[in-house]
Amino acid sequence: MTEIVDVLFKGSHMPEYAHPGDAGADLISTERLVLAPGQRALVPTGLSIALPEGFAAFVVPRSGLAARHGITVVNSPGTVDAGYRGEIKVTLLNTDSSEPYTVEPGDRIAQLIVMPVPRVRFVGVDELPESVRGAGGFGSTGYASAASAQTGDTA
Ligand SMILES: O=c1ccn([C@H]2C[C@H](O)[C@@H](COP(=O)(O)OP(=O)(O)OP(=O)(O)O)O2)c(=O)[nH]1
Numbered sequence: 001m002t003e004i005v006d007v008l009f010k011g012s013h014m015p016e017y018a019h020p021g022d023a024g025a026d027l028i029s030t031e032r033l034v035l036a037p038g039q040r041a042l043v044p045t046g047l048s049i050a051l052p053e054g055f056a057a058f059v060v061p062r063s064g065l066a067a068r069h070g071i072t073v074v075n076s077p078g079t080v081d082a083g084y085r086g087e088i089k090v091t092l093l094n095t096d097s098s099e100p101y102t103v104e105p106g107d108r109i110a111q112l113i114v115m116p117v118p119r120v121r122f123v124g125v126d127e128l129p130e131s132v133r134g135a136g137g138f139g140s141t142g143y144a145s146a147a148s149a150q151t152g153d154t155a
């Protein structure tokens with residue numbers, strides 16, 4: 001699918017895709033702040049958007065910050081509703097147990113993924129249709145290899 005969707009934005013910094021084909025456009029911080037180990041903060045991005053109806057945007061962590069510094073987004077994926085016109089903010093969390101992390105104005109702190117979201121109608125029923133998975137979840141297939149999952153061996 002190559003259709004381009006226009007997303008109107010307000011703010012001094014346009015969210016940018018680092019490469020063609022990237023899913024996430026980087027969000028920047030407009031503030032300087034220091035996150036102590038284990039501390040979280042609601043970080044302003046200076047960005048407001050108007051998504052078309054039928055779309056949502058999701059605020060997700062950057063893998064480099066996560067892997068190198070333990071910086072993540074508390075409510076990942078943060079959900080930006082199509083009707084939201086306020087400033088997009090990022091709930092950054094420093095998961096590192098010893099190192100503080102400093103965010104400078106202009107730093108790319110998270111990324112925004114715009115996705116189509118279908119409008120659904122919830123239809124109440126007495127019985128749901130059967131499926132192969134059924135009610136199995138929460139590790140019902142085991143944690144190790146697929147082969148050991150079949151034997152029920154989760155060691
Ligand atoms: O990471 C996020 C998540 C949300 N929002 C904004 C856009 C979204 O449309 C609005 C509300 O988000 P959500 O529905 O997740 O929060 P809530 O706690 O349910 O608040 P509300 O009662 O306003 O819906 O806050 C952000 O800026 N960043």
Ligand SMILES: [Mg+2]
């Ligand atoms: Mg809500």
